[in-house]
Amino acid sequence: xxxxxxxxxxxxxxxxxxxxxxxxxxxxxxxxxxxxxxxxxxxxxxxxxxxxxxxxxxxxxxxxxxxxxxxxxxxxxxxxxxxxxxxxxxxxxxxxxxxxxxxxxxxxxxxxxxxxxxxxxxxxxxxxxxxxxxxxxxxxxxxxxxxxxxxxxxxxxxxxxxxxxxxxxxxxxxxxxxxxxxxxxxxxxxxxxxxxxxxxxxxxxxxxxxxxxxxxxxxxxxxxxxxxxxxxxxxxxxxxxxxxxxxxxxxxxx
Amino acid sequence: xxxxxxxxxxxxxxxxxxxxxxxxxxxxxxxxxxxxxxxxxxxxxxxxxxxxxxxxxxxxxxxxxxxxxxxxxxxxxxxxxxxxxxxxxxxxxxxxxxxxxxxxxxxxxxxxxxxxxxxxxxxxxxxxxxxxxxxxxxxxxxxxxxxxxxxxxxxxxxxxxxxxxxxxxxxxxxxxxxxxxxxxxxxxxxxxxxxxxxxxxxxxxxxxxxxxxxxxxxxxxxxxxxxxxxxxxxxxxxxxxxxxxxxxxxxxxxxxxx
Ligand SMILES: Nc1ncnc2c1ncn2[C@@H]1O[C@H](COP(=O)(O)OP(=O)(O)OP(=O)(O)O)[C@@H](O)[C@H]1O
Ligand SMILES: [Mg+2]
Numbered sequence: 001x002x003x004x005x006x007x008x009x010x011x012x013x014x015x016x017x018x019x020x021x022x023x024x025x026x027x028x029x030x031x032x033x034x035x036x037x038x039x040x041x042x043x044x045x046x047x048x049x050x051x052x053x054x055x056x057x058x059x060x061x062x063x064x065x066x067x068x069x070x071x072x073x074x075x076x077x078x079x080x081x082x083x084x085x086x087x088x089x090x091x092x093x094x095x096x097x098x099x100x101x102x103x104x105x106x107x108x109x110x111x112x113x114x115x116x117x118x119x120x121x122x123x124x125x126x127x128x129x130x131x132x133x134x135x136x137x138x139x140x141x142x143x144x145x146x147x148x149x150x151x152x153x154x155x156x157x158x159x160x161x162x163x164x165x166x167x168x169x170x171x172x173x174x175x176x177x178x179x180x181x182x183x184x185x186x187x188x189x190x191x192x193x194x195x196x197x198x199x200x201x202x203x204x205x206x207x208x209x210x211x212x213x214x215x216x217x218x219x220x221x222x223x224x225x226x227x228x229x230x231x232x233x234x235x236x237x238x239x240x241x242x243x244x245x246x247x248x249x250x251x252x253x254x
Numbered sequence: 255x256x257x258x259x260x261x262x263x264x265x266x267x268x269x270x271x272x273x274x275x276x277x278x279x280x281x282x283x284x285x286x287x288x289x290x291x292x293x294x295x296x297x298x299x300x301x302x303x304x305x306x307x308x309x310x311x312x313x314x315x316x317x318x319x320x321x322x323x324x325x326x327x328x329x330x331x332x333x334x335x336x337x338x339x340x341x342x343x344x345x346x347x348x349x350x351x352x353x354x355x356x357x358x359x360x361x362x363x364x365x366x367x368x369x370x371x372x373x374x375x376x377x378x379x380x381x382x383x384x385x386x387x388x389x390x391x392x393x394x395x396x397x398x399x400x401x402x403x404x405x406x407x408x409x410x411x412x413x414x415x416x417x418x419x420x421x422x423x424x425x426x427x428x429x430x431x432x433x434x435x436x437x438x439x440x441x442x443x444x445x446x447x448x449x450x451x452x453x454x455x456x457x458x459x460x461x462x463x464x465x466x467x468x469x470x471x472x473x474x475x476x477x478x479x480x481x482x483x484x485x486x487x488x489x490x491x492x493x494x495x496x497x498x499x500x501x502x503x504x505x506x507x508x509x510x511x512x
Contacts, residue, residue, distance in 0.1 A: 148337035151309055155332055156403065157355045166351075170342040247342045247383040 035217045040224065043217040057225060059202040060191050063119065067126025068187035072180055074127070075134025079179075080168070082135065083142020092135075100132050105193050112198075122199065126190045130183040137182070141175030142168065174245050181237040185230060192226055203229075255328050255406040255439050257283040257306055261315035264301055275301040276312070277464035283407075285322050288433065288440045290450035293460030294500065299443040300335055302465060303409040306441060307332050321406065328407070331400045335411035335443075338396035339384040345371065345395050346380040352403025370398045373428060375421075389416035394425065401432055407439040415445065423481050426453060434478060447496050448484055457492075459499045469499040 017037050023029045024036035047053040082089040111121035153167050195204025203226050210219035264276040275298040283289045293299050304310040307330045321328040339348045349371055353363035374394040384392055397413050414422045444450050450457045451473055459469035475483055483489055
């Protein structure tokens with residue numbers, strides 16, 4: 001990133017933080033409800049020294065990653081299958097639409113009844129969220145492949161295997177990447193949401209406990225860390241995407 | 255490979271949205287012949303090529319593809335007018351795609367592709383992606399890919415449509431030179447009547463949509479040919495006749511055009 005981009009990305013958060021600090025120092029903001037950034041930083045350092053913050057972050061990341069891995073894999077298979085076969089698409093579409101439209105957290109009680117207490121229902125819920133994002137993106141991507149490319153490959157004698165390897169897979173790679181990026185964001189939010197309602201550890205649990213005890217410093221630290229994780233992973237996956245996908249769809253179908 | 259088309263008709267869609275693209279087309283393409291096809295935009299030229307290649311089954315009539323004696327693997331390749339290159343492959347991989355599908359080893363197919371790319375003025379652009387090329391460059395890559403794949407019949411859909419006049423002349427010459435070595439059957443669609451006459455053995459003239467045959471002309475100039483031919487009075491006469499046919503109201507296809 002160039003310097004001007006950093007400036008553009010950082011000036012607004014910086015202004016907000018500084019104003020917050022100043023307003024809290026002046027007593028305009030109630031320091032109990034809105035502890036100033038300097039206090040929050042001190043709390044964060046304290047929580048890091050005790051290893052508490054790391055423990056919660058790791059718990060959230062582990063949960064998010066496990067659900068993400070399962071969900072993305074299943075989503076890719078389902079998405080490609082739905083793109084390739086109208087029968088598969090028509091069979092899965094109603095279910096996927098139903099889950100897509102419902103707040104995922106509302107499915108948690110049912111999953112607990114089904115899978116028992118423990119981490120499994122939480123991870124399945126996260127996986128479900130990722131699955132929806134990835135499968136929906138991939139169906140569209142496969143269906144958006146211009147038939148001219150398939151015809152072109154066939155004209156040169158491409159069989160099923162060659163079509164998959166040289167046309168379908170490369171054609172959907174950009175969309176797949178976008179879907180993976182969005183899915184990871186979804187995995188993080190879902191992990192934290194699940195932890196808010198049911199989990200002995202994780203950032204969501206940290207937020208919930210802090211809220212219960214009105215420990216506002218810890219509350220804001222946890223919320224800030226969650227937001228920071230989101231920004232970090234989004235930027236990393238974006239960067240990776242730009243590095244790995246070298247071609248631009250000049251002749252975009254649709 | 256030669257083609258025999260009888261009473262070809264093709265309709266897209268059904269009911270109110272029905273479009274008739276081809277209507278009662280009968281003609282032959284002889285073994286090793288260079289047939290040019292001219293006709294107004296939207297008349298059905300691309301559709302005709304796709305039908306010849308077997309990618310679109312005709313609604314009525316039939317296309318017979320007859321391999322020459324001893325021709326082991328008949329290959330009818332199209333140089334497509336649009337979406338002719340895979341945007342996710344480099345120029346080199348696009349050019350070598352036909353060889354890849356034939357199972358030619360990587361080193362060999364790249365070497366052959368590089369050689370022909372150079373001949374078509376694309377040296378140094380091998381690693382570029384189609385999105386980074388001009389329309390004319392893309393067309394040239396598509397032409398390279400088709401020639402390199404050793405077709406038994408080559409169907410070209412306005413391959414030089416996006417080129418400026420000078421480049422076009424140069425590439426027409428390049429095409430003629432290449433073709434004279436190979437002499438496979440060619441059907442060459444173009445808007446450009448001069449190009450049609452200059453390159454071909456016969457010119458098939460189509461009416462506005464739906465495409466019907468309104469003329470079929472032998473072009474008897476000796477080969478190898480050169481752009482200077484366009485100044486020949488016989489050339490000019492032929493050109494005027496075809497222009498005439500493109501402007502008069504189309505009459506039903508005479509059955510005896512073969
Ligand atoms: N897949 C399709 N579905 C419906 N109609 C089509 C389809 N492809 C072509 N047509 C119609 O068939 C007619 C002939 O189209 P075609 O592309 O063959 O014309 P063309 O002679 O190649 O035109 P141009 O010179 O502009 O390339 C047009 O009216 C077109 O709208
Ligand atoms: Mg066309």
